[in-house]
Amino acid sequence: MRIGIVCPYSFDVAGGVQYHVRDLAEHLIGAGHQVSVLAPADDDTPVPAYVEAAGRAVPVKYNGSVARLTFGPVSAGRVRRWLGEGEFDVLHIHEPVTPSLSLLALWAATGPIVGTFHTSNLRSRVMLAAQPVLRPSMEKISARIAVSEDARRTLVEHFGGDAVVVPNGVYVDRFAAAPRDPRWTGTPDRPTVAFVGRLDEPRKGLPVLTAALPAVLAACPGTRFLVLGRGDGDDALDGLAPAHRAAVELLGALDDEEKAALLRSVDVYVAPQTGGESFGIVLVEAMSAGAPVLASDLGAFRRVLADGDLGTLFRVGDPAALATELVALLGDPQRRAEVAGRASVAVRRYDWRIVARQVFAVYETVRMGADRVGQDPTAGGLLARWLT
Amino acid sequence: MAGRAAPGRAVVSGAFGRIGEAVVGWIGDRVGEVSGWVPLIVALVLVLGWYLSYSAGRLDRLHHRVESTRAALDGQLARRAAAALEVAHVLDPATALLLTDAATEALTAGEEEPAAVPTLEQVENDLTRALQAAFDDADDVRALRGDPLATESLDLLTQACIRVQLARRFHNDAVATAQRVRRKRVVRWFRLAGHAEWPLMVEMDDTPPTGLIDLVA
Numbered sequence: 183m184r185i186g187i188v189c190p191y192s193f194d195v196a197g198g199v200q201y202h203v204r205d206l207a208e209h210l211i212g213a214g215h216q217v218s219v220l221a222p223a224d225d226d227t228p229v230p231a232y233v234e235a236a237g238r239a240v241p242v243k244y245n246g247s248v249a250r251l252t253f254g255p256v257s258a259g260r261v262r263r264w265l266g267e268g269e270f271d272v273l274h275i276h277e278p279v280t281p282s283l284s285l286l287a288l289w290a291a292t293g294p295i296v297g298t299f300h301t302s303n304l305r306s307r308v309m310l311a312a313q314p315v316l317r318p319s320m321e322k323i324s325a326r327i328a329v330s331e332d333a334r335r336t337l338v339e340h341f342g343g344d345a346v347v348v349p350n351g352v353y354v355d356r357f358a359a360a361p362r363d364p365r366w367t368g369t370p371d372r373p374t375v376a377f378v379g380r381l382d383e384p385r386k387g388l389p390v391l392t393a394a395l396p397a398v399l400a401a402c403p404g405t406r407f408l409v410l411g412r413g414d415g416d417d418a419l420d421g422l423a424p425a426h427r428a429a430v431e432l433l434g435a436l437d438d439e440e441k442a443a444l445l446r447s448v449d450v451y452v453a454p455q456t457g458g459e460s461f462g463i464v465l466v467e468a469m470s471a472g473a474p475v476l477a478s479d480l481g482a483f484r485r486v487l488a489d490g491d492l493g494t495l496f497r498v499g500d501p502a503a504l505a506t507e508l509v510a511l512l513g514d515p516q517r518r519a520e521v522a523g524r525a526s527v528a529v530r531r532y533d534w535r536i537v538a539r540q541v542f543a544v545y546e547t548v549r550m551g552a553d554r555v556g557q558d559p560t561a562g563g564l565l566a567r568w569l570t
Numbered sequence: 571m572a573g574r575a576a577p578g579r580a581v582v583s584g585a586f587g588r589i590g591e592a593v594v595g596w597i598g599d600r601v602g603e604v605s606g607w608v609p610l611i612v613a614l615v616l617v618l619g620w621y622l623s624y625s626a627g628r629l630d631r632l633h634h635r636v637e638s639t640r641a642a643l644d645g646q647l648a649r650r651a652a653a654a655l656e657v658a659h660v661l662d663p664a665t666a667l668l669l670t671d672a673a674t675e676a677l678t679a680g681e682e683e684p685a686a687v688p689t690l691e692q693v694e695n696d697l698t699r700a701l702q703a704a705f706d707d708a709d710d711v712r713a714l715r716g717d718p719l720a721t722e723s724l725d726l727l728t729q730a731c732i733r734v735q736l737a738r739r740f741h742n743d744a745v746a747t748a749q750r751v752r753r754k755r756v757v758r759w760f761r762l763a764g765h766a767e768w769p770l771m772v773e774m775d776d777t778p779p780t781g782l783i784d785l786v787a
């Protein structure tokens with residue numbers, strides 16, 4: 183099958199949607215399909231062979247956070263050319279309500295179109311105001327996928343209709359088989375706890391973790407906190423006493439293999455996010471790597487952790503609750519092993535082999551009874567006349 | 571209603587407005603007495619005309635989506651019935667007869683004339699229930715899969731059941747969207763839907779048999 187995938191976010195920056203698109207594309211190519219991914223990138227940025235660069239991405243604030251997006255006449259032209267040359271059987275657009283390539287592609291295309299909705303935090307006011315602009319484009323999507331129950335609810339709330347839930351995928355075996363790294367492996371005296379996420383984005387929860395730190399260190403003095411992520415952590419770390427600050431080790435950004443090794447080595451992975459999470463892919467990665475998970479009880483996390491059966495939950499944004507649960511976990515290796523054991527079996531349903539099959543079932547369903555992906559004469563004409 | 575403008579609509583109306591003014595200006599020069607409101611009316615008529623054709627195109631696309639998703643659903647339902655017939659060969663005679671009966675009913679329902687929606691829903695519901703009865707237990711299914719021939723037809727049936735569910739959801743999503751647009755005032759007042767039938771959702775039980783699904787997850 184010839185499949186065109188559109189990613190709205192630039193590949194230069196790490197992000198859940200980008201990883202999802204990359205892994206899905208590689209899995210489909212591995213299964214023998216022809217895949218082309220259209221994504222923002224400069225012409226001189228090195229990208230994988232299956233990625234078509236659609237122009238430079240500009241950092242823009244949208245929906246409450248800064249994202250690197252591509253728009254404007256040059257990109258619109260490239261989208262049309264890509265659609266024309268691709269002769270796709272199915273067009274798969276990620277995050278269709280982002281003002282980037284996704285919306286441009288949706289506007290310019292007709293035929294079997296699949297849309298995947300990743301976010302669960304669309305701003306209601308913006309969505310309400312943008313309805314007249316978005317609706318006619320949204321109507322062209324023949325199959326809507328949401329990555330979680332939360333994302334589905336958000337979508338249905340704003341646009342009505344329905345969507346099927348297909349979760350984000352993970353290469354479970356890559357995490358399960360990653361080698362342990364002695365630098366990050368805990369000992370009974372010096373257990374290790376991992377945090378993964380941007381340091382300067384408060385909703386990722388670093389401030390909650392640092393607020394819980396004194397209580398944890400009082401009970402387990404040797405605990406090491408390994409922090410993986412980009413950004414400036416000063417705001418969250420400056421308030422700590424020097425003795426507490428010394429327990430935090432900033433690892434910066436790590437590549438995929440190092441991240442897998444980290445999650446494979448630590449005694450506990452903690453996810454103190456305070457909101458805006460639609461799925462929780464890192465939780466699934468940690469479960470694959472066999473790391474016991476301690477997470478805030480956000481809806482998305484509760485669902486991934488089966489209400490606490492596959493990991494431990496604490497009240498969202500509550501450092502005291504985090505500290506209590508973390509100290510209890512660190513003191514109970516048997517419970518950690520049991521929960522991680524259950525999680526590593528349950529996590530199989532997020533493996534790409536199963537997830538990609540579900541996505542492909544959606545492709546086959548929309549293809550049946552429909553033509554190929556083509557160019558929308560009305561939108562194409564308008565774009566051509568007014569933008570290029 | 572400026573806030574309800576679609577992308578491009580403002581640009582287009584502006585451009586048409588300019589053309590309209592130019593045309594009217596030319597006529598005005600010739601005739602000599604054109605009041606100030608004529609350009610405005612011409613512009614409004616042009617915008618209305620553009621909006622009507624735009625809405626008609628949008629509705630047409632939605633009708634097309636309703637039809638193609640319906641065709642996909644019919645196709646998947648036929649595949650499911652065929653897979654159920656195939657699978658009956660590896661079952662005990664009683665279950666086989668039950669399944670064959672339900673699957674044949676489903677396959678022949680639309681033969682004489684296109685099946686009316688209620689009948690279609692009824693026969694497909696019957697097939698769903700027959701499948702549910704035959705494969706409600708994951709252990710039984712696991713035992714059946716010992717035979718390679720059975721494995722193949724069971725896989726086909728499982729895939730078909732999942733796709734029926736997907737196809738119906740996508741179809742009903744298209745129907746809901748089409749219904750919403752058809753309720754719009756501009757569509758009703760100007761009868762943009764023509765003689766197209768009011769789209770109806772397909773309401774049926776499409777739950778795949780528990781015994782088959784357990785093995786997939």
